[in-house]
Amino acid sequence: MRIEAFLQQSPMFCIHHTARRFEALTSQLLGADELNFLEALILAALFFEHPAVVKPSQLADTFATTRGNISHCISSLEARGLVQRRVDPADARAYQLALKPQGRKTAIRVIGSLDKVQRGFEEKVGKLHLQSALRLVRALADAS
Amino acid sequence: MRIEAFLQQSPMFCIHHTARRFEALTSQLLGADELNFLEALILAALFFEHPAVVKPSQLADTFATTRGNISHCISSLEARGLVQRRVDPADARAYQLALKPQGRKTAIRVIGSLDKVQRGFEEKVGKLHLQSALRLVRALADAS
DNA sequence: GTGAGATAATTGAGCAATTCAATTAGTAAA
DNA sequence: TTTACTAATTGAATTGCTCAATTATCTCAC
Numbered sequence: 001m002r003i004e005a006f007l008q009q010s011p012m013f014c015i016h017h018t019a020r021r022f023e024a025l026t027s028q029l030l031g032a033d034e035l036n037f038l039e040a041l042i043l044a045a046l047f048f049e050h051p052a053v054v055k056p057s058q059l060a061d062t063f064a065t066t067r068g069n070i071s072h073c074i075s076s077l078e079a080r081g082l083v084q085r086r087v088d089p090a091d092a093r094a095y096q097l098a099l100k101p102q103g104r105k106t107a108i109r110v111i112g113s114l115d116k117v118q119r120g121f122e123e124k125v126g127k128l129h130l131q132s133a134l135r136l137v138r139a140l141a142d143a144s
Numbered sequence: 145m146r147i148e149a150f151l152q153q154s155p156m157f158c159i160h161h162t163a164r165r166f167e168a169l170t171s172q173l174l175g176a177d178e179l180n181f182l183e184a185l186i187l188a189a190l191f192f193e194h195p196a197v198v199k200p201s202q203l204a205d206t207f208a209t210t211r212g213n214i215s216h217c218i219s220s221l222e223a224r225g226l227v228q229r230r231v232d233p234a235d236a237r238a239y240q241l242a243l244k245p246q247g248r249k250t251a252i253r254v255i256g257s258l259d260k261v262q263r264g265f266e267e268k269v270g271k272l273h274l275q276s277a278l279r280l281v282r283a284l285a286d287a288s
Numbered sequence: 289g290t291g292a293g294a295t296a297a298t299t300g301a302g303c304a305a306t307t308c309a310a311t312t313a314g315t316a317a318a
Numbered sequence: 319t320t321t322a323c324t325a326a327t328t329g330a331a332t333t334g335c336t337c338a339a340t341t342a343t344c345t346c347a348c
Contacts, residue, residue, distance in 0.1 A: 003188060006188065019163030065335080180305070
């Protein structure tokens, strides 16, 4: 198929394809906890940031999405008892987000899953090669 | 934010992020033709494969999606007079897909758009660097 | 201190892309 | 000639997301 030649010569399409693959594998692992990709990232963020204060707007910035999107995910996580909203004592409009004990356990599992998928790719490609591409793809990510 | 350090050290997340960026920029350009990403790829595929015969199932394989998904997109493209379904004379269950004249024009425009986004990234990162990463990301794409 | 405008976040409707199960129709082969 | 398989479509359902409107709060010039 000649289209395949075209696609294989296109870095952006390869990146796109790889990302889809990554998401598919990841959400397979996250499915056990009924989490989507963004929810998983939120849990990871709260885990890594602890004990620093995290607010919804910061998450929206970090993950390049809208506040509405974050808010929906937070609500879903909160409904399952994984995270907690507390009114910011310094600004009553804002919330401080925190992991609840169960959420902490889930976060650890999630981070493990992300690492596992990552290691799977590393095995196929070689860790050094993956690291060498990192700078470039990061540059791409920043060049937005 | 410590989560950002984690994300920047994760090749897969960087790829994910880059891919999202790529899709956003691309669909901005495709929006003029009211095409989504997959529809654009289908048009490109039919353009590059011509005059070879292309069937829905092949497209599903090439783009790693379901036949149902392809079928919906084909219907949308057909409704707009861009592509045509012909019953395969060798197998009455199958269809042969072909670009109609208007679809051909659109395909050329679409391929131009994809190239344009690509060149935009190349400018930011440098074509040589992009090419050097291609082999690696392709390996990642294949490692599925 | 108060009113105008900005800001944090939520909410819910709505959309776009996809998946999934069921269906139609045709092939193959035993 | 019937049993199993395959190509593709269809429509409902799901998912993840955006957008506009809303609530509540803060800031600050006056």
